[in-house]
Amino acid sequence: MTELDPVIHAPARLRIITALNEALADGDELTFPVLQKLLGMTAGNLTTHLGKLEGAGYVETTKAFAGRKPVTYVSLTATGRTAFRSYRTQLLELLGGGS
Known part of the structure; x- marks a missing residue:
C-alpha cells in the first residue's frame, strides 16, 4: 500500500490544493484574498x-502591484496538479472506490 502524500494530507493543505485544482485551469491564478475568502x-x-505547498513545488506565489497596492497571486503548478491527482487516486483506492 502506498503512503498518502503528507504535504497534501494535512486538512488545510488538502482544502487549498483541492480548491486550486477545481477553480483554476492550467496557467491560471487567484489572488490571495480571493483564495482566503473561498476557503x-x-x-x-x-x-x-x-x-508548505510552495516548498514542495505544488503551488507558486507571485507578487505584483495593482497600481500602488501589492497583490499576491497563487497558482497550482503542474507538479501540484499531478501530485493532487495521484493523492486522489490513492485515497479512492484506499477507500475502495477506485478512480
Whole structure:
C-alpha cells in the first residue's frame, strides 16, 4: 500500500490544493484574498500552509502591484496538479472506490 502524500494530507493543505485544482485551469491564478475568502481561512493560516505547498513545488506565489497596492497571486503548478491527482487516486483506492 502506498503512503498518502503528507504535504497534501494535512486538512488545510488538502482544502487549498483541492480548491486550486477545481477553480483554476492550467496557467491560471487567484489572488490571495480571493483564495482566503473561498476557503474561509485566516491570512496567517493560509500563508503558513501555502508556504508548505510552495516548498514542495505544488503551488507558486507571485507578487505584483495593482497600481500602488501589492497583490499576491497563487497558482497550482503542474507538479501540484499531478501530485493532487495521484493523492486522489490513492485515497479512492484506499477507500475502495477506485478512480
